Amino acid sequence: MKRPEREPPPFRSRALAAAAALLVLAVAGFARFGPLSVTVRFHEEVGEFADLARSLNIRNLVTAVYLGPRVLDTFLEALVVVLAVSGMAFVRERS
Amino acid sequence: MQLKDSPILNVTLRMLFPFVVLFSFQVFSYGANAPGGGFQAGVVLGTIVVILELLWERRIYEDGFYRAMEVGGLFLLFAFAAAGWAATGRPLGGFYGWQGRGGMFSNVYVWFLNLAVFLKVAGSIVLLFRLFLGWRHEEA
Numbered sequence: 001m002k003r004p005e006r007e008p009p010p011f012r013s014r015a016l017a018a019a020a021a022l023l024v025l026a027v028a029g030f031a032r033f034g035p036l037s038v039t040v041r042f043h044e045e046v047g048e049f050a051d052l053a054r055s056l057n058i059r060n061l062v063t064a065v066y067l068g069p070r071v072l073d074t075f076l077e078a079l080v081v082v083l084a085v086s087g088m089a090f091v092r093e094r095s
Numbered sequence: 096m097q098l099k100d101s102p103i104l105n106v107t108l109r110m111l112f113p114f115v116v117l118f119s120f121q122v123f124s125y126g127a128n129a130p131g132g133g134f135q136a137g138v139v140l141g142t143i144v145v146i147l148e149l150l151w152e153r154r155i156y157e158d159g160f161y162r163a164m165e166v167g168g169l170f171l172l173f174a175f176a177a178a179g180w181a182a183t184g185r186p187l188g189g190f191y192g193w194q195g196r197g198g199m200f201s202n203v204y205v206w207f208l209n210l211a212v213f214l215k216v217a218g219s220i221v222l223l224f225r226l227f228l229g230w231r232h233e234e235a
Contacts, residue, residue, distance in 0.1 A: 057194045057201045058127035066132070067208050071187045075172055078212055081219045082169060088226040 099150055108147055115143040123213040124206065128198045133209040137216025144217075145224045158225065161218040168215030171207065 046061075053064035066074050098104065123136035144155055176186040183189035190204040200206055 056127075056191055056205065058205055059201075060127055060129065060132075062130075063127050063132055063205060063209075067127075067205050068191070071208065074208075074212065075176060075187060078169070078172060078215050081216060082165065085165070085219050085222050085226070088223060092226055092229065 099152055104150055108143075108150060112143060112147065116140060119143075119213070119217070123209045124199050126209045127202055127205045133212025134216050136209070136213045137218075138220060140213075140217040141220025141224075144221050148221075148224070148228075154225070158222065161221045163218070164214045165218030165222065168211045168213070168218065171211035172215070175204075175208065175211070 049061050049064060052068055053059060053061055056064055056068060058064055119136040119140040121136075122131035122139060123133045126132035126136070147155055172187075175190065179188040179190065180186045187208075191202065193204045194202050
């Protein structure tokens with residue numbers, strides 16, 4: 001009885017194994033020889049963000065930035081998602 | 096047995112659905128004072144709808160519902176952009192003084208911005224998923 005031929009995997013398994021081994025070695029090496037602690041550095045601008053959040057009467061510093069001074073970026077980011085939907089709909093109609 | 100026949104998945108997700116919707120409302124409503132915001136809440140809502148649609152292989156509400164969400168969010172953003180531009184010369188500016196009390200409405204303008212982003216992202220994610228899925232079905 002002839003065995004059915006196996007389809008070749010869509011990736012190079014040896015290359016993938018080598019990459020995984022390299023990644024494990026890198027992580028182990030970092031754990032062994034990497035820095036023992038992370039250097040903590042105080043950024044002065046945090047105080048400005050805290051003042052900004054206080055002036056907006058909110059506590060989430062991320063929201064204070066992305067809906068505060070960077071609100072226009074957020075707006076454009078929202079438009080990008082709309083553009084993705086419109087683009088997909090357009091391409092699907094054409095295909 | 097197919098995935099949609101699994102009683103565990105069906106019962107669990109069916110019971111989970113209202114809580115996930117509630118959670119998404121909470122995430123955008125308190126986005127100003129707690130971790131979260133409109134984007135995250137929209138992704139939460141969109142994801143549960145996508146998971147259920149994948150499981151049941153049918154649509155939960157028609158495209159028009161999600162398109163209305165998307166357009167509603169976009170309309171809010173454009174309205175605030177235009178109003179801010181007219182009032183202060185800066186798009187989306189000028190309404191940050193609209194502040195209230197409590198964790199939800201400590202800044203009403205930020206709440207509305209989060210709402211707009213939430214509606215838009217949730218609607219877009221479901222529509223994008225459906226477009227991709229329709230495309231794949233056509234190819235098969």
